[in-house]
Amino acid sequence: MPEQLIWGMEVFFNGLMAGVLYALVALGFVLIFKASGIFNYAQGVMALFAALTLVGIMEGQVPFAHLINAIFGTEIHHFGWHVPGLLAILLTMVVMIALAWAVNQFIFRHLVNQEPIILFMATIGLAYFLEGVGDIMWGSDIKKLDVGLPQGINGPIDELTYNIFNYGFFIDNLDLVATLVAALLVIALVIFAQYSKQGRAMRAVADDHQAALSVGISLNFIWVMVWSLAGFVALVAGIMWGTKSGVQFSLSLIALKALPVLMLGGFTSIPGAIVGGLIIGVGEKLFEFAVGPMVGGATENWFAYVLALLFLVFRPQGLFGEKIIERV
């Protein structure tokens, strides 16, 4: 088999794995958009905030340490304990649920029935606010996140491919874990939305507020639940990205990569977010591999957006999105 093709296959698989990580972020967008019609610009920042909080709790950092020290002239930074990974994740989830409650209570409860663009603007505000709070709360330095996920080259795959192609594929263990987690997450979310009482109520609220009220659904409860779910997905994405490339501000920018994913997959489809993520991941890696050297590389920075642009022109609702029909 020609070398180029074998390398291409490796690139393809790595693209799939990268795509899974994009899909994880996109999933959070889809959830909120489906359930409340809000395009949540803050989803990426929520992932950053979740990762920051997780690291902070694990390291026993004192929240708002700088602020406290500045006001009281103290010198505290750490509680002096370390919290094990799993417990820290649970505690972070509690923080994310509290955040969901606050977001609903102080912002979106007051913006019911507003234009989508106003809700969108509110989420931009939320994004910058949350970014600042994350900074003040946990500090702005780059942090290492290690909750015990396996990392580094996967031995068996390396060996297997070496035996077949005489060339070992480099597949990161972390990417494999991310794939597994994403798959489980999607299955769980789909089952939840389709068959559970709360899931059905979530879809009902998205569809018609009045009708939802008339069958006894509390809108506020559902909204807090949806934002909590989005917080949970953000946490998962934050853990994966944080473990991969460290917890730092640029984490919030991966949200931008989720945009082309959503345009491809459709804003309202959970499977769409996955397939869109995979296409973008594979597409940009293969494109970089095949065309990159000819144009001087760095195609990964723009490929996804160009692809999304083409989709906007020819299929604006995305691959899986609901077709836009207007009755006249």
Added chain:
Amino acid sequence: MLDQTEGFVTEDGRKIGPVVMEMKNITLRFGGVVAIKDISFDIREGEIRAIIGPNGAGKSSMLNVISGFYHPQEGEVWYKGAKRPAMKPYQVARQGIARTFQNIALFEGMSVLDNVMTGRFRQMTSGFWAQALWKGPAEREEIANREAVERIIDFLEIQHIRKTPVGRLPYGLKKRVELARALAAEPSILLLDEPMAGMNVEEKEDMSRFILDVNDEFGTTIALIEHDMGVVMDLSDRVVVMDYGKKIGDGTPDEVRNNQDVIDAYLGVAHD
């Protein structure tokens, strides 16, 4: 005959029970506009109670007061023998008061089956986590609820469209799905906001038959709003007539039909 607290038996032999809901001196204002002015009436268990009146008489406002969408400035709502505090619509729904809407409020993107299933929200009592994990009680509950829903779907003859997204259905069927969803809650009181509005004669006859059958089969107490006099008179046991936010008549269809104020309101009267 109507003042007996224990109820009475109608001419066609149906047993009407005691008062289940009582509206006492309800007044509702929107700014300076008085939508409902000092109206009192009651609803008895098992009866079909109609609220009629010309357009703008305040009928829908009254229904919205009952279902908690509006809160009257004055007056009290008594439900099952207790004064009801100011409640949110979803709390009213959880107390067993189901309703339909004049302009149809269905979940357009969901199938007929899912729409009717949401009506069972009140009956689904297993906890959030049991639901999330889809374990034991949650699963049994879903199956039991599904059976109840299928009975209602059969009853209202919408089996053939069970899986169809509601958005694709014609108007008449949507109205029927909305009735099914309200019925799925096994309500103590079923509120119907203009169930025949915009229907042709045949659809109206179908809807009338379903309303009577529901009342007959499940013994559901029904309060409905209509401005089509003919339909109302055939359906209901007792009728409240409203005009300009005031109550101008209350009684059996025959009594109301012969009430001079009602005749004036509907046919018009010369003012001098």
